[in-house]
Amino acid sequence: MPAIARAPIVQGLIFGIVGFLIGIAGTGLVRVAFLGRDGGDWWSTDLSWTIGYPVALVGWLIGVGGWRYWGREWFGGEVDQYEMKGWQRYFGFSPDHKVIGIQYVVTFTLLFLLSGLTVMLVRYELAQSGLQLFNNDTYNAAMSFHGITMVAVAVAILAGGFGNYVLPLQIGAQDMAFPRLNALTFWLVPPVAILLVTAVLMGGWETGWSAYPPLANLQTKPGQVLFNLAVITFGLVSILGAINFLVTVIYERAPGMTWGRLPIFTWGIFAASLIAFFFTQAFAAGLAMILFDRVLGTSFFNASGGGSAILYQHVFWFYSHPAVYVMVLPAFGLILEILSHLSRKPLFAYRWAVGGMIGIVALSGVVWAHHMFTSGMQDYLHAPFLVLTELISIPTGLIFLAAIGTIWAGRLWVNVPMLFALGFLFNFLMGGITGIYLADVPTDLFLHDTYFVVAHFHYTIMGGEIFALMAATYFWFPKMTGRMYSERLGQLHFWMMFIGFQLVFLPMFDVGIKGMNRRVADFPSAYDDFNLFITLSAFFLGASFIPFTWNLVVSWIRGPKAEANPYRASTLEWQVSSPPPEHNFPEIPEVVGPPYPYGQPDVRHVPGPAGAAGAPAGGGGGGGG
Amino acid sequence: MNEAQAQNRGLVAIIVLAVLTAIEYVIAVGIDATAVVVTLLAVVALVKALVILEYFMHVSKLWRGEGEHA
Amino acid sequence: MSAAAHAVAHSPEKRLRISRLGLWLFFLSESCLFGAFAAARFYMNGTYVPDDLNQILGLVLTSILLVSSLTAYRAETAIAHGNVAHGKLMILATMLLGLIFLGGVITEWSIAHFEPSEGYGTSFFSMTGLHASHVATGILFLGLAYMFAARGKYTPASHWGMTGVVMYWHFVDVVWVFFYPALYLTG
Numbered sequence: 099m100p101a102i103a104r105a106p107i108v109q110g111l112i113f114g115i116v117g118f119l120i121g122i123a124g125t126g127l128v129r130v131a132f133l134g135r136d137g138g139d140w141w142s143t144d145l146s147w148t149i150g151y152p153v154a155l156v157g158w159l160i161g162v163g164g165w166r167y168w169g170r171e172w173f174g175g176e177v178d179q180y181e182m183k184g185w186q187r188y189f190g191f192s193p194d195h196k197v198i199g200i201q202y203v204v205t206f207t208l209l210f211l212l213s214g215l216t217v218m219l220v221r222y223e224l225a226q227s228g229l230q231l232f233n234n235d236t237y238n239a240a241m242s243f244h245g246i247t248m249v250a251v252a253v254a255i256l257a258g259g260f261g262n263y264v265l266p267l268q269i270g271a272q273d274m275a276f277p278r279l280n281a282l283t284f285w286l287v288p289p290v291a292i293l294l295v296t297a298v299l300m301g302g303w304e305t306g307w308s309a310y311p312p313l314a315n316l317q318t319k320p321g322q323v324l325f326n327l328a329v330i331t332f333g334l335v336s337i338l339g340a341i342n343f344l345v346t347v348i349y350e351r352a353p354g355m356t357w358g359r360l361p362i363f364t365w366g367i368f369a370a371s372l373i374a375f376f377f378t379q380a381f382a383a384g385l386a387m388i389l390f391d392r393v394l395g396t397s398f399f400n401a402s403g404g405g406s407a408i409l410y411q412h413v414f415w416f417y418s419h420p421a422v423y424v425m426v427l428p429a430f431g432l433i434l435e436i437l438s439h440l441s442r443k444p445l446f447a448y449r450w451a452v453g454g455m456i457g458i459v460a461l462s463g464v465v466w467a468h469h470m471f472t473s474g475m476q477d478y479l480h481a482p483f484l485v486l487t488e489l490i491s492i493p494t495g496l497i498f499l500a501a502i503g504t505i506w507a508g509r510l511w512v513n514v515p516m517l518f519a520l521g522f523l524f525n526f527l528m529g530g531i532t533g534i535y536l537a538d539v540p541t542d543l544f545l546h547d548t549y550f551v552v553a554h555f556h557y558t559i560m561g562g563e564i565f566a567l568m569a570a571t572y573f574w575f576p577k578m579t580g581r582m583y584s585e586r587l588g589q590l591h592f593w594m595m596f597i598g599f600q601l602v603f604l605p606m607f608d609v610g611i612k613g614m615n616r617r618v619a620d621f622p623s624a625y626d627d628f629n630l631f632i633t634l635s636a637f638f639l640g641a642s643f644i645p646f647t648w649n650l651v652v653s654w655i656r657g658p659k660a661e662a663n664p665y666r667a668s669t670l671e672w673q674v675s676s677p678p679p680e681h682n683f684p685e686i687p688e689v690v691g692p693p694y695p696y697g698q699p700d701v702r703h704v705p706g707p708a709g710a711a712g713a714p715a716g717g718g719g720g721g722g723g
Numbered sequence: 724m725n726e727a728q729a730q731n732r733g734l735v736a737i738i739v740l741a742v743l744t745a746i747e748y749v750i751a752v753g754i755d756a757t758a759v760v761v762t763l764l765a766v767v768a769l770v771k772a773l774v775i776l777e778y779f780m781h782v783s784k785l786w787r788g789e790g791e792h793a
Numbered sequence: 794m795s796a797a798a799h800a801v802a803h804s805p806e807k808r809l810r811i812s813r814l815g816l817w818l819f820f821l822s823e824s825c826l827f828g829a830f831a832a833a834r835f836y837m838n839g840t841y842v843p844d845d846l847n848q849i850l851g852l853v854l855t856s857i858l859l860v861s862s863l864t865a866y867r868a869e870t871a872i873a874h875g876n877v878a879h880g881k882l883m884i885l886a887t888m889l890l891g892l893i894f895l896g897g898v899i900t901e902w903s904i905a906h907f908e909p910s911e912g913y914g915t916s917f918f919s920m921t922g923l924h925a926s927h928v929a930t931g932i933l934f935l936g937l938a939y940m941f942a943a944r945g946k947y948t949p950a951s952h953w954g955m956t957g958v959v960m961y962w963h964f965v966d967v968v969w970v971f972f973y974p975a976l977y978l979t980g
Contacts, residue, residue: 174940272802275811341818349811375822383829387919395908396915398833404912409836413829726874733866740859748852751978757840764974771970779866779963785817788810 106190107288110162114289117157121150143320144393151327155289162285163191168278191285193277196678198284199263200578203571205287206255211643213247216240218640225633227623237619239302239321246307246325247294250332252563253421254287256428257374258339260570261367263578265343267671267678268361270352270687275345283338290332297324306617308414309384311399311407315391323392326385333382336424340375343367352670354689359703361669361693362438362445362452366431369455373420373427373462381417384410411473415466423462425559427455429522429566430497436519436569437504439667440511444694446503450496457493465490471539472546480539487537494530498523511665514588518569521596525561529554532607547617550610553603561599568595568646575650576660580676583657587649591642598639605632668703669693736778743771805951812953820964827968830923831975834916842980843913845906851977854897855969858928861890862966865935869959875949877942884939887962891932898925920972927965934958 102108126140160169163180168191171177182190187197188204220240223231232240262280266273274280297303303321305314309329314322347360347368360368387398387410397403399410430451438445445451467475467483501523510516532554535541545551568591575583609628614621621629663672670687671678687704695701724732750763776782803811868883898921907914938958941947947955 172937174944174946276815279815337822341815341822344818345811345815348814349807375818376825379822379825380829383826383833387830387833390915390919394918395910396919397910397912398837398915398919400910403910403915405837405915409833412836413833416829726870726876729870729874730867733863733870736866737859737863740862741856744852744855744859747974747978751974751980757979761840761979764978768971768974772967775862775963775967775970779862779966780960782817785810785814788806 106162110158110160110285110288113161114154114158118150118154120157121153122146124153125149144323144389147320147323147327148389148393151293151324155286155331158289159282159285164282164285167191167193168282191278191281193273193281194680195262195266195274195277195280196578196682198280199259199261201284202262202287203255203259203578205291206251206259207571209247209291210251210255211647213244213251214640214643216247217244218637220244221633221636223619224621224629226626226630227621229620232619234619235304236302238304238306238617239298241617242303242306242325243294243298246329247291248559249307249421250290252425252559253336253374254332254339256432256563256567256570257343257367257370257424258284258335260432260574261343261428262339264574264671265364265367266346266350267674267682268364268669269347269350269355270670270683270689271346271350272681272683272686273350274342275350276342279338280342283335283342286331286335286338290328290335293324293328293331297321297328300324308418309388310414311388311391311410312401314388314410315399323389326389330382330385333378333385336374336378340371340373340378343371344375347371352687352689356689358449359689359692361431361435362448363428363431363435365452365455366428366434369431369459370424370427372459374424377417377420377463379417380413381421384413384417387413408470408473408475411470411475412467415469416463419466419469420462422559423458425563426526426566427458429563430455432566432570432573433519433522434497434500434504435669436515436573437501437508438694438696439665439669440513440516440519441505441508442511442696443504443508444692444696444698445500446506447496447500448692448694451500454493454496454500457496458490461486461490461493468537468542471542484537484539488534491530491534498527513572514583514585514592515569515573517589517592517596518565518572521592522562522565522569525557525565525599529557529559529562532557545610547615548610549606549614549616552616553606553610556603556606561603565595568592571650573665574671575653576664577671577676577678579654579657580660581653581657582660582664583653584649587645591646591649594642594645595639598635598642601635602632602639605635668695670704673704673706732778736774739774740771743767743774809953812957816957816960820960823964824968827920827923827972830916830920831971834920834975838912838916840979841913842977843907844980846977847901847904848977850897850901851973854894854901855973857890857894857897858966858969861887861894862963864890865959865962869952869955872942872947872952872955873949877945877947880947880955881939881942884935884942888932888935888939891928891935891962894928895925895932917976920976924965924968924972927968931958931962931965934961 103112122141125142125146129142129145130140159165166178167180168177180190180192180194182192187194188201192198192201217240219231220237223229223237223240229237262274298321300321301319303309303314303319303325304317305322305325309322309325314326347364351360387396390396391398391400391405397405399405399407401407434445434451465483465487467479468487471480471483505520512520532550535545536551536554572583572588575581605628609625609632610616612625614625614628660676662675664676665672670683670689673687674683689703690705691702693703695703747764747767750760750767754760754763864883864886868880868887871877871880871883901921902918905914905917907917909915909918935958938955941954
């Protein structure tokens with residue numbers, strides 16, 4: 099057998115395809131046997147995919163290493179130790195959290211760039227009224243693909259990628275609590291990507307990322323079923339990952355790492371995991387109900403059978419509103435982390451920031467129906483959901499209090515991660531303030547389903563979470579790759595992205611107030627000027643990712659070697675080499691003080707010379723290359 | 724706790740659960756007011772769940788540690 | 794079960810606590826899935842229960858599942874005290890009761906006077922089906938536990954696999970504790 103055929107991914111694909119064939123063949127046999135000559139066709143698109151895909155998924159996991167390194171022992175066998183070294187580690191069932199973190203980051207960055215290219219096409223279509231590039235169907239396919247892939251990126255890349263890589267280091271652990279479950283969780287991601295791309299190639303689906311019935315029940319495109327299966331799988335990724343983080347933070351902390359000494363990024367991941375591990379099941383339930391309606395003939399969302407399409411919106415938003423906190427809570431933690439390190443000050447109001455995060459977790463589950471003010475739900479639900487939604491601004495305000503208090507009178511080291519962190523603060527503030535108009539019923543009735551919503555959402559998630567992602571990418575790039583990025587290209591990326599972002603999304607507020615609807619391929623020609631401007635700005639924003647990609651690829655290959663601690667930061671991940679040794683720490687570290695002891699000569703996070711935390715910041719040019 | 728004692732504890736739990744199930748059935752058959760039935764059923768189901776969580780699934784081992792009863 | 798390649802060097806007791814917490818979090822997570830279906834039942838149908846639902850069959854199924862929880866408890870307790878013979882017997886009894894339960898669900902489906910396309914039928918078939926699929930999974934896991942017990946891999950000091958499977962079985966029973974009144978008794 100040639101070496102390539104033994105590669106885990108190839109084996110996974112082979113087993114996956116075999117599994118799919120077994121699944122559809124079994125389904126076909128049963129159908130032919132039981133439906134017989136009464137028109138029993140062996141193939142039914144919805145049913146065959148619904149049965150074939152889970153079998154394919156099991157085959158894929160077995161082939162990619164789940165059997166060799168884990169599954170065997172469930173049946174009493176002996177498992178192999180994972181022994182791959184070098185770059186090959188990244189293409190197999192590695193239980194090392196540092197490998198898995200990079201697997202997540204690279205996979206989702208590729209998905210992010212692909213989804214970004216798709217939205218460039220969408221913006222090209224929207225540059226003027228009328229239909230140029232797309233017809234209505236293909237427009238919906240492109241827009242839906244952009245929506246769900248970006249949601250997946252936003253949910254998974256900070257927690258799954260950087261959380262996996264950094265969190266065990268930050269708390270002084272050797273690995274996650276369940277290393278092999280961690281590997282299994284990551285290897286559920288490629289099928290999601292494959293399924294979504296296949297769905298688009300088969301004509302896509304029409305419902306956006308939210309899959310509202312009755313359209314989701316009625317449309318005949320097979321892409322809808324593939325979408326549902328993909329997102330249920332992705333939900334599993336989110337749930338299993340979150341459980342792993344929760345147990346890790348609870349049981350794997352180093353001696354002396356009390357809850358009050360946890361770095362704030364770890365708190366952010368912990369809070370997001372509290373939401374993700376519970377609420378994600380609701381999304382899975384909603385999508386499963388659609389599948390039941392389509393495949394088994396139930397009537398959850400079919401009004402003629404006693405169901406209700408509004409039920410779906412309740413179930414869906416019960417997850418999908420908390421999901422935005424799964425996206426931004428790690429971002430909050432990350433931003434506070436960077437602000438503290440690079441302002442050379444202890445995190446201001448640490449306890450209040452943690453309290454704010456917990457407050458967001460507590461409120462996240464009781465605000466979902468603010469997405470449904472125009473849906474026709476009961477009127478008496480409007481007022482409570484308005485009030486509860488606006489309450490969220492209190493814990494969010496605590497996070498901002500901590501952020502502003504930390505940079506206040508600090509010695510700011512304005513390098514690339516710091517720029518992105520400051521950009522986050524501006525963008526998220528814009529997103530938060532415009533959110534008030536969407537939480538208020540009277541204004542929401544007017545603004546709902548316009549570009550105002552698009553702009554608000556992108557200010558919070560792209561301007562917030564994705565800016566935080568960029569901050570994280572640059573901040574931990576030297577730690578993860580052992581190489582230093584180019585400061586100059588990074589700054590170019592930041593300013594292009596920041597300015598481009600404002601130019602794209604600020605006008606959208608205006609055009610939304612003027613009544614332009616979202617999710618449509620065509621629009622009245624009165625909006626032409628706005629849209630041409632937005633499209634040109636979007637191309638500029640898209641172009642900002644050229645220096646980003648160039649910088650990271652080239653720096654990873656031949657950037658200057660990074661020091662262990664280029665930012666002279668205090669937390670544990672900076673106290674080991676870049677990249678860290680295989681089991682993270684030569685010996686388990688002992689934590690003796692708060693995580694950000696800047697400016698306090700006699701306080702330490704870990705015992706050792708004052709060099710790490712006490713030294714003053716370098717100038718703006720530090721670490722350039 | 725030795726094996727016989729532990730097994731007896733399971734027997735007691737199952738008897739409690741059986742009685743509660745019988746009570747559920749009687750509530751459903753014997754009471755007409757739906758609101759009362761639903762409330763009582765919810766309470767009884769909750770008690771049943773708590774019995775299983777503690778006596779069969781040992782939920783308190785989460786914070787008390789292993790081996791303190793079993 | 795052997796330690797993972799990258800597993801952290803913990804004492805067996807700490808390893809056990811870690812596994813136990815992970816499993817509990819999984820149960821909590823699943824309870825949101827089951828809760829969504831139960832909430833949908835009341836959202837769609839209120840407390841309506843069809844008059845011709847077979848109440849006796851429902852009560853019998855509930856009792857079978859309860860008894861299977863006792864046999865599962867006995868199996869785990871016996872294994873925890875080194876009484877492997879009784880443990881194996883009780884695993885088999887639990888599996889058998891689970892199979893009878895599944896047979897009962899299929900019987901119930903075949904004699905039901907309502908369709909999946911009706912409001913109540915939608916909830917009834919999906920909730921019992923979702924639950925039954927968990928029972929079936931539990932039976933498979935019990936089979937694996939039996940194999941481990943038969944090969945003498947469980948000792949009083951180390952039998953997490955057995956404990957985990959039995960906890961899962963009890964969790965599926967807890968789900969039924971709520972589904973049974975929700976589907977049968979509220980009318």
